[in-house]
Amino acid sequence: MALIVQKYGGTSVGTVERIQAVAERVARFRERGDQVVVVVSAMSGETNRLIELANGVHDNPPAREMDVLVSTGEQVTIALLSMALQKLNVGARSYTGGQVAIRTDNTHSKARIEEIDDRKMRADLDAGRVCVVAGFQGIDQDGNITTLGRGGSDTTAVALAAALKADECQIYTDVDGVYTTDPRVVDTARRLDSITFEEMLEMASLGSKVLQIRSVEFAGKYNVPLRVLSSFQEGPGTLITVDDEVDMEKPVISGIAFTRDEAKITVRGAPDTPGIAFKILGPVSDANIEVDMIVQNVGADGATDFTFTVHRNDFAKAKEALKQAAEELGNPEIIGDDKIAKISLVGVGMRSHAGVASKMFQTLAAEGVNITMISTSEIKVSVVVAEKYLELAVRALHQAFELDQPAA
Ligand SMILES: Nc1ncnc2c1ncn2[C@@H]1O[C@H](COP(=O)(O)OP(=O)(O)O)[C@@H](O)[C@H]1O
Numbered sequence: 001m002a003l004i005v006q007k008y009g010g011t012s013v014g015t016v017e018r019i020q021a022v023a024e025r026v027a028r029f030r031e032r033g034d035q036v037v038v039v040v041s042a043m044s045g046e047t048n049r050l051i052e053l054a055n056g057v058h059d060n061p062p063a064r065e066m067d068v069l070v071s072t073g074e075q076v077t078i079a080l081l082s083m084a085l086q087k088l089n090v091g092a093r094s095y096t097g098g099q100v101a102i103r104t105d106n107t108h109s110k111a112r113i114e115e116i117d118d119r120k121m122r123a124d125l126d127a128g129r130v131c132v133v134a135g136f137q138g139i140d141q142d143g144n145i146t147t148l149g150r151g152g153s154d155t156t157a158v159a160l161a162a163a164l165k166a167d168e169c170q171i172y173t174d175v176d177g178v179y180t181t182d183p184r185v186v187d188t189a190r191r192l193d194s195i196t197f198e199e200m201l202e203m204a205s206l207g208s209k210v211l212q213i214r215s216v217e218f219a220g221k222y223n224v225p226l227r228v229l230s231s232f233q234e235g236p237g238t239l240i241t242v243d244d245e246v247d248m249e250k251p252v253i254s255g256i257a258f259t260r261d262e263a264k265i266t267v268r269g270a271p272d273t274p275g276i277a278f279k280i281l282g283p284v285s286d287a288n289i290e291v292d293m294i295v296q297n298v299g300a301d302g303a304t305d306f307t308f309t310v311h312r313n314d315f316a317k318a319k320e321a322l323k324q325a326a327e328e329l330g331n332p333e334i335i336g337d338d339k340i341a342k343i344s345l346v347g348v349g350m351r352s353h354a355g356v357a358s359k360m361f362q363t364l365a366a367e368g369v370n371i372t373m374i375s376t377s378e379i380k381v382s383v384v385v386a387e388k389y390l391e392l393a394v395r396a397l398h399q400a401f402e403l404d405q406p407a408a
C-alpha cells in the first residue's frame, strides 16, 4: 500500500468523459489498496475564459477579486471528479484550497504556500476515502482566496505530497513524460526515462511548461519523488531524480527548452560612463519589471549600446519607463523587438564536456539563423533569435545533438 498524490491537468479533465476516465484510473489505484489524494486543475481553457471575463469588466482587475474569480475553475472539477468517483462506489470528498487548509501569503496571483493542515486529508485517507483537492489555490491568514500563479496546480500537488510524506507525486498530463524538447514542435522528440531536478528546473525556467517551476523547486527542496505521466495511456513516464554523481554515459545535453515569452530592448548610443547600467535598468526595476538577459557592447567614441530582455507582457511598460528616464541618459535611441525567441540547451553533462556552445553556434550558422544575444551558465546555453526561425533552429539543434537517438 502506498500513499500517492496524483495531479490531473486541464486537458486531462477537459470534458465530462475525461473526468470519468480520471475517476476510473483513481479507482484502480484504490482497488490495489493505495491511498490517493487527487489534485485537479480547471477544465482546459477555463482559466483563460475567466481572465477574459475580468478583462471585459475592468482594464486592470483588482488582484483580490481576480483570485476569487479564477479559483472557481478548480471548484467545478473537484466536485465533478468527486461525483464521478462516488458513482463508481469509491468514497471521495472534494475540498477547495481554503477548506484543506492550504495557507499562503497574501500575494494575490502568485501566492506562496506557507503551511498545509493535513488533518482533514489524513482523516479521509484513514477512512478509506479519496481526497479531491482544488489545485492552484489557497487562503491567506485573513481568509482571502489566493492563487499560486499559472500552472500552479503542479505546486499544490507537490506541496501536498511533501506535507503528507507521500510515496510519490504523479503529474498526469497530455504527454507521457518529459521529452527532449516540446513534442508539439519537434516530432522526433524522445521521452526521457529520468531527468535530474536541476535540469528539470532549468527546462521549466527556460520555457518548458510541462511542470511549473515552483513545483520542481519544492520537490527538490522536500525530496518529493516526482513523476510525469500521461493520463491517456499507460507507461512509466519520466522520473525526476536527485542529481547524484554525473553519469559519464549520460548525453551531454538532456533537453532543449524555448520560449516566445520575451521581448528585447536596445538603448543605442548611451554614454559609456560608470553607472550607465544602473541608470538604464534602475527605472525598469522601479517599474517592477524583471530583466532576463543583458548585453552591453564595447564602447566606442564615448558611447555604448545596451540590450536586455523582459517578459513580452512587460515590453510596453519597460519602453515607457526608459523613455521617462531618457533625458538623464542623454536621449539615446530606444528600439525594441518583441518578435524574438529564446532557445536553451540544458544538461548537467556540460560541466564535464567542452564545446557545447560552439557546436550550437555552428549548427545555427549552417541554417542561416542569426544569434542576437547569448547567455550561459554551468548547465545551460541560451541564445536569442528571430521568432520566425524558432522551429527551424530547435529542430536543427535537436538533430545536431542527437537527441532523437535513444540514450546509450
Ligand atoms: N520538454 C517537454 N516535454 C514534454 N512536454 C513539453 C515539453 N515542453 C513543453 N511541453 C508541453 O507541455 C504540455 C503539457 O503541459 P500543460 O499543457 O501545462 O499540461 P496540463 O494542462 O496537464 O498541466 C505538453 O502538451 C507539451 O506540449
Ligand SMILES: N[C@@H](CC(=O)OP(=O)(O)O)C(=O)O
Residues within 6 Å of the ligand: 008, 009, 010, 011, 041, 042, 044, 047, 048, 073, 135, 136, 149, 150, 151, 152, 153, 154
Ligand atoms: N488552472 C490553472 C492552474 C493549472 O495548473 O492549470 P494546468 O494544470 O492545466 O496547467 C491555470 O490554468 O494556470
